[in-house]
Amino acid sequence: MTKVLMQGNEACVKGAIAAGMRFFAGYPITPSTEIAEGSAVELPKVGGKFIQMEDELASMAAVIGASAAGVKSMTATSGPGFSLKQENIGYASEAEIPCVIVDVQRTGPSTGMATSPSQGDVMQARWGTHGDHPIIALSPSSVEETYRLVIRAFNLSEKYMTPVIFLMDEIIGHMREGVEISNDIEVIDRKMPSEDQKENYRPYDCADGELVPALAPMGKGFYYNITGLLHGGDGFPTNDNEVTGRQVLRLMKKIEDNRADICQSESQDMDDAEIAIVCYGGTARSADEAIFQLKEKGIKVGMFRPITIWPFPEEDFLKATKNVKKILVVEHNYGQILLEVQRLAKNLPVEFLGCINGKTISPDEIIAKVEEL
Amino acid sequence: MPSKLIQKYMREEHLPHIWCPGCSHGSFMRAVAVAVDRLGLDHDKVVFVSGIGCSSRSAGYMDFNTIHTTHGRAFAFATGIKMANPELEVILFTGDGDASAIGGNHLIHACRRNIGITTLVMNNNIYGMTGGQYSPTTPTGEFGTTAPYGNIDRDFDIAELAKAAGATFTARANTYDLNQATNLIQKAIEHKGFSLVDCLSICPSYYGRKNKKGDAVKMIQWQKEHTVSVQKAQNMTAEELQDKIVCGVLCDYDYPEYTEKYQQIIDRVRKD
Numbered sequence: 001m002t003k004v005l006m007q008g009n010e011a012c013v014k015g016a017i018a019a020g021m022r023f024f025a026g027y028p029i030t031p032s033t034e035i036a037e038g039s040a041v042e043l044p045k046v047g048g049k050f051i052q053m054e055d056e057l058a059s060m061a062a063v064i065g066a067s068a069a070g071v072k073s074m075t076a077t078s079g080p081g082f083s084l085k086q087e088n089i090g091y092a093s094e095a096e097i098p099c100v101i102v103d104v105q106r107t108g109p110s111t112g113m114a115t116s117p118s119q120g121d122v123m124q125a126r127w128g129t130h131g132d133h134p135i136i137a138l139s140p141s142s143v144e145e146t147y148r149l150v151i152r153a154f155n156l157s158e159k160y161m162t163p164v165i166f167l168m169d170e171i172i173g174h175m176r177e178g179v180e181i182s183n184d185i186e187v188i189d190r191k192m193p194s195e196d197q198k199e200n201y202r203p204y205d206c207a208d209g210e211l212v213p214a215l216a217p218m219g220k221g222f223y224y225n226i227t228g229l230l231h232g233g234d235g236f237p238t239n240d241n242e243v244t245g246r247q248v249l250r251l252m253k254k255i256e257d258n259r260a261d262i263c264q265s266e267s268q269d270m271d272d273a274e275i276a277i278v279c280y281g282g283t284a285r286s287a288d289e290a291i292f293q294l295k296e297k298g299i300k301v302g303m304f305r306p307i308t309i310w311p312f313p314e315e316d317f318l319k320a321t322k323n324v325k326k327i328l329v330v331e332h333n334y335g336q337i338l339l340e341v342q343r344l345a346k347n348l349p350v351e352f353l354g355c356i357n358g359k360t361i362s363p364d365e366i367i368a369k370v371e372e373l
Numbered sequence: 374m375p376s377k378l379i380q381k382y383m384r385e386e387h388l389p390h391i392w393c394p395g396c397s398h399g400s401f402m403r404a405v406a407v408a409v410d411r412l413g414l415d416h417d418k419v420v421f422v423s424g425i426g427c428s429s430r431s432a433g434y435m436d437f438n439t440i441h442t443t444h445g446r447a448f449a450f451a452t453g454i455k456m457a458n459p460e461l462e463v464i465l466f467t468g469d470g471d472a473s474a475i476g477g478n479h480l481i482h483a484c485r486r487n488i489g490i491t492t493l494v495m496n497n498n499i500y501g502m503t504g505g506q507y508s509p510t511t512p513t514g515e516f517g518t519t520a521p522y523g524n525i526d527r528d529f530d531i532a533e534l535a536k537a538a539g540a541t542f543t544a545r546a547n548t549y550d551l552n553q554a555t556n557l558i559q560k561a562i563e564h565k566g567f568s569l570v571d572c573l574s575i576c577p578s579y580y581g582r583k584n585k586k587g588d589a590v591k592m593i594q595w596q597k598e599h600t601v602s603v604q605k606a607q608n609m610t611a612e613e614l615q616d617k618i619v620c621g622v623l624c625d626y627d628y629p630e631y632t633e634k635y636q637q638i639i640d641r642v643r644k645d
Contacts, residue, residue: 023453025452044639058448218438218440226441
């Protein structure tokens with residue numbers, strides 16, 4: 001095992017390639033551009049391909065096309081581009097095409113502040129594309145974790161045949177840290193239908209008790225239709241409400257019923273904590289330093305950090321905060337995960353520390369806020 | 374009893390199709406099936422990609438790997454498919470609105486890259502699926518539900534647009550001469566690089582009715598009278614060509630195909 005100094009965006013590329021990414025389509029946008037640049041350099045070396053598309057919409061579409069042809073694919077963007085990708089993120093969700101969408105969040109709204117950090121796309125990651133749909137979103141809080149977690153993003157997308165949002169932020173994307181590059185990683189590939197299914201192949205009819213379809217890549221002799229219209233087991237559009245209802249319900253349940261497998265979180269110093277700081281991504285780094293200093297002062301404070309942002313790790317959160325007296329949500333926005341925490345915390349007082357001007361939330365600000373509580 | 378062509382290449386269980394009586398999209402869909410058959414393409418390696426609209430329902434009727442994508446984005450989906458597996462014969466169904474309005478940017482960049490995609494634009498001069506709104510190919514002065522006082526936009530010539538953007542094969546076909554259409558589609562599929570056939574389709578239900586063009590037979594008759602072959606056009610004056618539409622191969626030349634060029638990068642990088 002070797003430890004290498006690298007940038008968060010660079011670790012994202014390295015992890016993606018380790019996970020089996022062999023196609024990347026993107027469009028230049030700060031602060032995610034290094035992911036496109038890194039992919040352009042690294043992919044041909046492993047026989048993979050990179051393409052710079054004409055816009056964000058097209059790069060999302062190309063990623064889905066490549067994945068439908070059987071190649072693990074990723075795109076990367078930031079806020080304005082993430083807005084444009086929403087159309088086809090919904091398509092990937094409905095058609096059940098696995099792919100990874102990296103959003104290195106910057107300050108918004110609109111063009112916002114291109115080089116400043118933010119966590120303002122958390123709710124967009126959940127509900128950005130129209131209609132009811134499931135989503136998985138993961139958020140790393142170190143360069144090392146970026147490397148490992150993007151591999152998990154690919155694994156979850158292949159396992160559950162769904163788009164996975166990799167929710168980075170400018171802090172982590174541009175941070176440089178040592179990363180342990182290990183060859184001992186688990187890589188999951190999508191299920192394949194068996195050869196005997198070729199006749200009358202019904203890709204979206206799952207076996208009894210199964211929630212995830214086995215979709216054959218194009219070119220393998222399985223003829224079927226892929227569409228963003230609600231469809232039956234053969235992939236052909238239908239207006240039969242019973243069929244469409246069943247199809248969308250399965251889509252939701254394949255994520256809902258597998259929360260235990262999908263949700264990850266980290267609890268730090270929570271055993272005797274009276275105050276729980278809830279934070280994630282780059283913000284967790286400031287909280288980490290704040291907690292260290294607060295504990296030196298004798299304040300009983302701990303951290304609950306969701307690593308899987310969507311679905312929110314509810315069970316972990318409830319367990320971790322069972323004995324606390326107060327909760328402080330620290331996030332780089334006007335209050336987004338705050339809403340989840342308020343919903344779950346019920347009778348506990350929930351305080352908030354946010355930031356919307358593009359500045360980084362400092363440990364001192366967190367310390368001052370905790371001391372106020 | 375369905376024809377052998379339908380049995381071999383189409384999803385019988387999903388026919389009849391959804392198109393209105395008199396619509397000629399189905400004729401072009403058949404022409405594609407004939408071209409694929411004549412070329413003896415490996416059934417497993419043909420992928421049909423489509424966008425959104427009447428034209429784009431074609432993909433779903435073909436018994437191959439088919440993908441019905443989002444409005445205007447079929448070119449970008451097809452680019453990803455071709456990049457992922459250049460062995461695939463990627464054939465794209467689109468319409469005038471899908472290809473040249475919402476998909477205009479994707480169209481020109483697919484042309485510019487000269488990526489191996491065969492595009493069939495079922496051009497009926499109107500948005501049919503949504504009920505007859507004017508499109509980028511509705512002629513100036515004509516009517517649509519959203520151009521109740523006449524269309525003031527200038528109309529696109531999609532074949533010219535594709536050629537200017539770098540497509541290495543462009544052609545125009547019409548509904549009257551389906552033999553010619555089939556031959557042109559066949560040539561487009563055989564062509565290495567980006568090819569596009571502007572298929573002049575007819576929409577009696579919306580474009581025809583809104584513009585008092587008569588029924589399907591009258592509209593096809595109009596095409597017969599107003600189209601000339603490329604060869605014939607060469608000997609005609611500008612004045613004679615004024616109300617004519619030129620059909621046939623409009624542009625055809627060799628230029629390296631995109632995925633082949635990318636493969637050369639991979640080979641070079643891996644050798645170093």
